[in-house]
Amino acid sequence: MTTVGIVEDNLGLGESLQRVVESTPDCEFAGLWRSGEEALHKVPVVKPDVVLMDINLPGISGIEATARLKQDIPGLLVIMVTVYRDHDKIFDALKAGACGYLLKRSSPAEVRRAIQDVREGGAPMSAEIARRVVEAFHKPQPPAIAPASEQVHLSKRETEILEFLSQGLANKEIAERLTLSVETVRVHLKRIYDKLHVHSRTEAAMKYRNTQRG
Template structure:
């Protein structure tokens, strides 16, 4: 697919607090070249609409009635791994934030964040970043390393194409999508396509997990260009 610079960044919001949902919608629509495709109060309702509209980003409340934001994130990343999820949470929910990131969320926002911080997080995630604290990031990386170590000899051989290998290497170096595109001389849309393939081949749901699994696989010679 060819990248269209005129295409707006489409954002969906799943938030059961109506006032907060409307506030987030206003923030999204204040971003140049972005639009909110809808606000839904439950994961069950929101996931149906997201499957139909396929937005680029979802702002997901972590505490929802019925299916939780963590469960919804895992389900969404399993079926639509290219969609980026930002968890919206309250302070000191470190365990839930950690679980959401393991489920595939790209980062998180604290409720009561300033509008400028919300806008920056959305743009950072769209560019390939991952807004999260150093403490949470460290715990996620450690968990993925532990999981890789437990897998041990059961790790399967994964074949990445030469271009996918180059993209995975740059992800592991911490580069954002725009930086990867510039480095490789390709469009950001093409980078996203390679990311989708990498996620599927490595059986992961987030950039952090992809980077760690790629590095572990390279060390054990289970990834080949």
């Protein structure tokens, strides 16, 4: 069972998403919160598996709320919900820890598919945003030499998983390549995030690519 919370200041849209979640097999509605501030207070208590997060919230934005929630709950899966394909905001949200995004006009079937995708380690996003992520991987970064105390030591298995993640593979695909369970891959990813001090697949992949260049 996947528990799903919704952060949306538009009550009509929030209740519409709630009905989609409640009518989805294997999904359980965890709560509807009207602001980023409320989400920061309630999500750590309720601990849903997935959060549908409005990107444009009054007060604390959906991007900031995502970044702060991911610091406290690294395993939280956040899907941004937006009116337009605002590439800059969506890309900032991915860097903040979001797993993907949905347009507010998405059909119930698209919402259900996105929730399933993130639970399986995927990242629902358009081709344009995926291209921005790939471009970020190849953008030159200034070399940085970390002190010995900050050097990261990954196990062989963690390195293998990170390499596959940087290629864009979902958790299910990584599990199949390495003959592991999806849950085992998730456990390894949590350790990788902790060691790299990151909160999302995008951040981990970018950091890995930069390390490989060095």
